[in-house]
Amino acid sequence: MLSGLSNLRDARIRIAKRIVKELHAGAVVNLGVGIPSLIQNYLKPDSHVYLQSENGLLGMGPTPPKDEIDMNLISASKHPISLGIGSSLFSSADSFAMIRGGHIDIAVMGALQVSEKGEIANWAVPGKDILGVGGAMDLVASAKKIIIAITHVTKDRTPKIIQKLTYPSSGTRAANLIVTEKALFEVKDNTLLLKEIAEDSSLQEIKQLTEAHFIISDDLQTMKIN
Amino acid sequence: MTIGECKKRISAKDAVKMIQKGDSLLVGGFGICGTPFTLIDTITESNHARELTIISNNLGEAGKGLGKLLISKHIKKAIGSYFTTNRDAVKAWNNGELEIELIPQGSLAEAIRAGGAGIAGFYTKTGVGTEIAKGKEERDFEGETYIFVRGIRARLALIKADKADTMGNLVYARTARNFNPMMATAADIVIAEVDEIVEAGTLDPEQIITPHNYVDYVVLNDRYEKIGGEYVERTK
Numbered sequence: 444m445l446s447g448l449s450n451l452r453d454a455r456i457r458i459a460k461r462i463v464k465e466l467h468a469g470a471v472v473n474l475g476v477g478i479p480s481l482i483q484n485y486l487k488p489d490s491h492v493y494l495q496s497e498n499g500l501l502g503m504g505p506t507p508p509k510d511e512i513d514m515n516l517i518s519a520s521k522h523p524i525s526l527g528i529g530s531s532l533f534s535s536a537d538s539f540a541m542i543r544g545g546h547i548d549i550a551v552m553g554a555l556q557v558s559e560k561g562e563i564a565n566w567a568v569p570g571k572d573i574l575g576v577g578g579a580m581d582l583v584a585s586a587k588k589i590i591i592a593i594t595h596v597t598k599d600r601t602p603k604i605i606q607k608l609t610y611p612s613s614g615t616r617a618a619n620l621i622v623t624e625k626a627l628f629e630v631k632d633n634t635l636l637l638k639e640i641a642e643d644s645s646l647q648e649i650k651q652l653t654e655a656h657f658i659i660s661d662d663l664q665t666m667k668i669n
Numbered sequence: 670m671t672i673g674e675c676k677k678r679i680s681a682k683d684a685v686k687m688i689q690k691g692d693s694l695l696v697g698g699f700g701i702c703g704t705p706f707t708l709i710d711t712i713t714e715s716n717h718a719r720e721l722t723i724i725s726n727n728l729g730e731a732g733k734g735l736g737k738l739l740i741s742k743h744i745k746k747a748i749g750s751y752f753t754t755n756r757d758a759v760k761a762w763n764n765g766e767l768e769i770e771l772i773p774q775g776s777l778a779e780a781i782r783a784g785g786a787g788i789a790g791f792y793t794k795t796g797v798g799t800e801i802a803k804g805k806e807e808r809d810f811e812g813e814t815y816i817f818v819r820g821i822r823a824r825l826a827l828i829k830a831d832k833a834d835t836m837g838n839l840v841y842a843r844t845a846r847n848f849n850p851m852m853a854t855a856a857d858i859v860i861a862e863v864d865e866i867v868e869a870g871t872l873d874p875e876q877i878i879t880p881h882n883y884v885d886y887v888v889l890n891d892r893y894e895k896i897g898g899e900y901v902e903r904t905k
Contacts, residue, residue: 497774498699498844512898514702515831516843521700521730521754523898532843534850534878535699535726536782539775543795567800574759574769575751580801581775584794615798615814 451594454624457641458592460485460668461622462551465590466492473497473542473582475552476520478592482551494527495547497578499538502530519578542578543585550586552579554593554618555610556603559655561617561630563591564610576613583614595623595652602654604628604635625649627666634658639666675835675866677887681711684860684888688718688825691745695781695826695852696725700754701734703845705829705862706900707892709734713741720745724781724823726774726848727751728758739767748821750774773801776818778851783820785854790819826856829890830879833861836869837884838877846878853883860886864895 459481466472466482468491474482483505486492494503497519504525507513512523533541541547554565563583566576583589593603604621621628626649627639635657640649642665685708688694698704709729712718719742726749729735738744739757746768752758761767772780773795783791792815796802806817828849830839839861841849853859861884893900 496844498702498847500844510897513843514899515845517700517702521702526843532846535774535778535847536851539778543775543779543793574762574771575753576771576773576801577751578774580773580799581795584797611800613799614794614796 454594455481457624457668458594458622461627461666462590462592465620466490466549468492470548471495471501471546473547473550473586474519475550475579475582476577477553478594479551479553480518480520480522482592495538495541496524497535497538497542499533499535500524500526500530501533501541502527504530539578539581542581545585545587547582547586549588549590550582551590551592552582554591554603556605556608557591557593557618557621557655558608559604559606559635559657560633561619561621561635562608562615563589563613563618564608565613567611569610579613583616588620589616589618590620590622591618592622595625600652602652605654606656625652628657629660636660637663639664641666675833675837675887677833677837677884678866679886679888681707681862681888681891684708684886685711685715685718687858687860688712688715688721690717691720691722692718692825693722693724693823695821695823695828695848695856696723696735697826697828697847697849697852698729698734699726699844699847701729701900703829703841703847703849704729704734705827705860705888705890706734707890708827708860708862708888709738710892712743713737715743719743722746722748722823724748724821726777728755731755731757742766746770748772748777750777771801772818777821778848780818780821781848781851781855784822785851788820790817792817821855823856825858825860826852828852828859828861830861830863832865832867832872833863833884833887834867834869834872834881837861837881837887838869838872839863839879839884840872840876841878850878853879858885859883860888862888862890864890
């Protein structure tokens with residue numbers, strides 16, 4: 444069981460809520476599948492954050508009421524969505540030109556592992572049935588800022604933030620920020636900097652559940668969600 | 670004007686007759702959004718159009734769209750970016766019944782765009798330093814490493830648009846556009862399935878995404894109708 448959090452769902456929601464604070468007004472943001480897809484639920488309507496969906500939409504709006512669902516309008520997670528004010532539609536080629544051309548300010552994505560240098564593995568597990576890469580490598584290569592949203596450990600409590608990746612990497616670029624339900628790390632000069640610890644965690648627990656080396660910020664804070 | 674005056678209009682059955690054993694097909698769609706359901710279902714009923722190489726972002730969903738074509742054993746190889754969520758695809762791959770080639774989604778979209786635009790290939794940063802880069806030419810530009818990706822073309826493209834006009838100009842619906850416009854440019858024979866055919870001149874030229882010269886044939890989607898926002902198979 445995750446200390447202080449009754450279940451995985453609460454952990455995921457906490458991560459999503461913390462990342463919301465990193466999304467500044469005017470930012471063009473791509474949200475990946477998994478925990479990042481929860482973020483939309485916690486964005487204020489007046490946040491002026493513009494969500495890009497890799498399947499061809501800038502200005503994604505929230506899940507519509509049931510009688511307005513149109514399966515010709517879906518997110519990258521293939522869920523029904525709506526069109527926000529000022530939204531625009533385009534092809535997959537134009538969408539990835541937006542991504543690969545460096546026009547996405549922030550990409551929030553899940554990961555299987557992150558290394559102590561911030562390298563990301565989020566597409567394949569050797570020997571397992573993950574036959575997909577999707578848009579992960581495009582975003583890793585080209586988004587201006589990369590935020591990783593992950594639970595601190597796997598279901599069997601194996602650390603996900605580790606010294607060296609053992610799963611195939613998604614690219615040579617590193618994450619800028621790693622947010623878990625227990626901690627927030629910034630990646631600076633190929634090093635992890637622990638900046639925040641959740642109220643119900645402790646430095647001792649972070650050390651125990653993080654295989655990667657990290658340094659502790661002089662300005663270490665308690666993670667604030669709201 | 671009646672839809673009969675669309676000279677490019679053919680039946681789904683006649684469209685599928687053009688597919689040969691072992692053909693490569695570009696098929697539009699993101700999951701089952703923007704996918705030519707009627708054409709795909711018609712292929713599942715054919716005996717000749719087997720051992721196909723399908724180039725599509727996914728293989729639809731389990732039992733839906735291209736997922737149906739997988740179950741009916743018409744697919745030999747799938748080239749796309751994401752197959753994990755279709756458990757049938759994973760199973761077929763594990764059993765050695767399906768070859769899979771993974772291409773990052775942006776490289777897939779751009780390769781098809783290039784294929785249709787007379788561009789042999791392009792250099793991209795996507796995939797550098799990963800398993801995807803293995804065997805690919807690398808080249809540095811201004812201190813950064815790029816890999817070379819070849820353009821993609823196929824003999825046929827099966828795409829899905831919302832409407833065609835009687836000349837074959839196409840407009841799309843919302844995110845059902847996805848890969849369809851590029852695929853319309855990157856095949857020798859382009860067959861567009863549409864929900865509706867309208868008279869030429871009634872579509873706003875500003876809104877036409879695929880000009881008519883890219884479209885060889887138009888097939889009317891007569892097997893599925895939209896109910897409650899979803900495409901549902903019509904009862905015969």
